[in-house]
Amino acid sequence: ARLYTEEDPVVILSSDSLKQTVLNSSSAWLLQFYSSWCGHCIQYSPTWKALAGDVKDWSQAIRIGVLDCAHEKNFDICKEFGIHFYPTFRYFKAHDTTNDFGKTYRGADRELQTVRQLMVNFLQNHTKHDWPVGCPPLDPARSEDILSLMGKKTEFYTAVIVEDKDSYIGREVILDLMPYEGLAVKRALSSDKLLMEKLGISSVPSAYLFYPNGTHTVMNVQKRLRFFFSSFLKLLPGVHRKQTNSALQRPQPGNNGQGTQVEWKEFEKSKVYMADLESGLHYLLRVELATHKTLEGEELKTFKDFVTVVAKLFPGRQSVVKLLETLLEWLVSLPLEKIPYDAILDLVNNKMRISGLYLSEQVQWVGCQGSSVALRGYPCSLWTLFHVLTVQAANRPDALANTGFEDDPLAVLQTMRRYIGTFFGCQECGKHFEEMAQESLNQVKSVDQAVLWLWRKHNQVNARLTGSMSEDPMFPKTQWPTPDLCPTCHEEQEGLHVWNEQMVLAFLKQHYGASNISPKYSSNSPDRPKTITKPNSNVHLNQNLKPSPDSAPKHQKRTDTNGAGEKHNGVQIEARPGMTFLGLGFSSVDMSLCVLLYALSCVFLMFMFFFFRFRSKRWKARNYRPYV
Numbered sequence: 191a192r193l194y195t196e197e198d199p200v201v202i203l204s205s206d207s208l209k210q211t212v213l214n215s216s217s218a219w220l221l222q223f224y225s226s227w228c229g230h231c232i233q234y235s236p237t238w239k240a241l242a243g244d245v246k247d248w249s250q251a252i253r254i255g256v257l258d259c260a261h262e263k264n265f266d267i268c269k270e271f272g273i274h275f276y277p278t279f280r281y282f283k284a285h286d287t288t289n290d291f292g293k294t295y296r297g298a299d300r301e302l303q304t305v306r307q308l309m310v311n312f313l314q315n316h317t318k319h320d321w322p323v324g325c326p327p328l329d330p331a332r333s334e335d336i337l338s339l340m341g342k343k344t345e346f347y348t349a350v351i352v353e354d355k356d357s358y359i360g361r362e363v364i365l366d367l368m369p370y371e372g373l374a375v376k377r378a379l380s381s382d383k384l385l386m387e388k389l390g391i392s393s394v395p396s397a398y399l400f401y402p403n404g405t406h407t408v409m410n411v412q413k414r415l416r417f418f419f420s421s422f423l424k425l426l427p428g429v430h431r432k433q434t435n436s437a438l439q440r441p442q443p444g445n446n447g448q449g450t451q452v453e454w455k456e457f458e459k460s461k462v463y464m465a466d467l468e469s470g471l472h473y474l475l476r477v478e479l480a481t482h483k484t485l486e487g488e489e490l491k492t493f494k495d496f497v498t499v500v501a502k503l504f505p506g507r508q509s510v511v512k513l514l515e516t517l518l519e520w521l522v523s524l525p526l527e528k529i530p531y532d533a534i535l536d537l538v539n540n541k542m543r544i545s546g547l548y549l550s551e552q553v554q555w556v557g558c559q560g561s562s563v564a565l566r567g568y569p570c571s572l573w574t575l576f577h578v579l580t581v582q583a584a585n586r587p588d589a590l591a592n593t594g595f596e597d598d599p600l601a602v603l604q605t606m607r608r609y610i611g612t613f614f615g616c617q618e619c620g621k622h623f624e625e626m627a628q629e630s631l632n633q634v635k636s637v638d639q640a641v642l643w644l645w646r647k648h649n650q651v652n653a654r655l656t657g658s659m660s661e662d663p664m665f666p667k668t669q670w671p672t673p674d675l676c677p678t679c680h681e682e683q684e685g686l687h688v689w690n691e692q693m694v695l696a697f698l699k700q701h702y703g704a705s706n707i708s709p710k711y712s713s714n715s716p717d718r719p720k721t722i723t724k725p726n727s728n729v730h731l732n733q734n735l736k737p738s739p740d741s742a743p744k745h746q747k748r749t750d751t752n753g754a755g756e757k758h759n760g761v762q763i764e765a766r767p768g769m770t771f772l773g774l775g776f777s778s779v780d781m782s783l784c785v786l787l788y789a790l791s792c793v794f795l796m797f798m799f800f801f802f803r804f805r806s807k808r809w810k811a812r813n814y815r816p817y818v
């Protein structure tokens with residue numbers, strides 16, 4: 191296998207693309223010419239990938255590429271470029287038309303931080319004439335320019351990183367924020383005493399922030415590290431990733447693409463919202479799965495396992511949990527190998543009118559709302575649901591007792607893997623997720639590791655999707671949790687950001703724990719359960735597939751409902767009349783059958799009565815004995 195794949199944040203070059211990509215480019219390039227059989231190259235590849243991921247946002251200024259000289263079709267180009275040893279590192283300046291073969295880096299130190307700083311130095315070697323397009327100035331700003339911002343209203347924020355002469359933080363933060371709009375980042379040196387005094391800065395590195403409204407203050411970050419400064423700035427209100435051409439064609443924030451404004455709901459990002467989880471379950475059960483006419487074989491098994499895990503672990507409202515439990519009992523009690531999905535829908539829609547079961551049909555995205563209806567929503571809620579479930583499995587070890595999943599730390603992840611692979615509407619996503627699962631899921635040995643595995647993989651997906659079309663400019667894809675949510679989760683080792691996984695685990699358990707789920711915006715249960723009739727489809731509960739009354743939990747009561755049908759979102763909502771008797775709910779079909787059977791049995795009994803009466807009279811007349 192090749193050392194680098196399309197999944198990695200590096201640009202993979204070949205003889206066909208090398209010259210036209212790298213020479214006279216609008217950005218500078220740092221290339222690694224490697225050989226896939228060379229042991230050093232193999233060992234070094236994780237560092238190179240990490241570096242490329244770390245500087246992904248610098249791509250307008252400098253980009254990272256690889257070319258495999260062991261590939262037959264690259265033999266000639268590697269010869270032409272004079273590559274004799276592997277790996278060879280070459281820098282290519284932006285706008286270089288001299289057709290040269292780049293500048294070789296010969297240093298022995300190839301640590302990530304060293305190479306990253308060399309990239310900054312190399313960028314600064316450009317002149318005014320060949321400066322990479324889109325790369326902001328990296329030299330320190332003049333103190334007059336900074337001080338003139340005091341009290342001045344502008345259209346954007348200005349952040350100033352004040353640092354020592356040898357520090358790279360300022361330049362790295364400037365490059366990190368390059369793809370973002372709504373702010374400008376500058377750097378200043380601590381040797382500028384007047385500036386230090388005017389800004390009231392006594393220790394470095396520090397950051398100072400000028401707000402668009404003319405106010406200004408020292409930036410308050412928990413740790414004075416590059417990652418903390420960059421994250422803080424990326425998350426400022428009004429700061430978002432610049433839109434690409436394709437992203438510009440997307441509906442604008444607050445607009446659903448059809449001219450209708452979407453109502454914005456205020457929310458706290460430190461909370462998980464029950465409305466998101468329930469809306470996700472509604473979409474999953476009534477829309478995504480409903481595209482399957484019947485479930486059988488592996489699909490049915492996957493669905494049953496999914497319902498088992500959710501019914502046992504979902505820390506939701508009683509009405510939803512009861513609905514899931516009833517669905518589970520019904521699925522388990524049914525010996526069928528094939529189930530029409532309409533029958534499942536009938537149960538989800540509580541056609542049996544079992545009181546206390548209800549899953550709202552209203553979609554309410556809160557923490558998962560997007561700046562347009564085309565963004566976020568369901569996939570966000572699905573991630574959230576599975577994070578909640580892994581945390582529940584870790585916090586409540588006995589929850590899966592007697593389900594066949596007890597003692598299985600992989601229960602939630604394997605169920606998620608199979609659900610995503612079988613039913614998730616985005617097939618490509620399913621393929622990627624499966625690749626990640628095949629790669630490392632077998633290393634998960636405990637429920638805590640399962641929580642961390644899902645977090646790690648979600649961040650891997652976030653990194654891949656940074657700047658993609660599915661990124662909501664108001665909710666940029668970041669490595670999560672950001673420092674403002676969990677400062678102790680972040681550390682730095684030799685200039686590289688590292689996670690404190692113990693802290694991450696504690697944070698995930700708190701964030702996705704039941705007590706952090708807010709009921710705000712959750713739709714209330716209706717006074718009566720409603721049934722849905724899809725146009726032109728027979729949705730009457732299939733009598734053969736009715737769950738037997740015994741299969742419903744004993745504590746569940748049935749109730750009657752009354753009311754006329756009503757129209758909602760183009761779907762006919764029909765509330766059929768019914769009644770309760772001895773605490774059991776009966777629909778009108780049940781009632782009609784009862785009356786019919788009652789009438790038939792009356793006729794039958796009358797017939798028997800007259801038949802035997804007539805026979806006994808005849809017998810008496812035939813065998814009349816006056817002396818008996």
Ligand SMILES: Cc1cc2nc3c(=O)[nH]c(=O)nc-3n(C[C@H](O)[C@H](O)[C@H](O)COP(=O)(O)OP(=O)(O)OC[C@H]3O[C@@H](n4cnc5c(N)ncnc54)[C@H](O)[C@@H]3O)c2cc1C
Nearest residue numbers: 566569570572573618619622623645648649651660665670
């Ligand atoms: C299994 C799966 C695979 C996917 N694969 C792809 C794909 O290959 N290509 C594609 O274009 N889209 C894919 N998607 C969709 C994509 O990941 C996002 O869900 C979607 O773009 C919406 O993004 P979002 O901004 O709402 O944040 P999401 O990534 O959906 O995250 C939702 C919320 O989870 C929290 N969060 C973020 N990161 C983490 C983390 N590491 N750990 C715990 N919580 C976190 C945040 O609060 C965030 O708001 C996939 C979705 C799923 C469920």
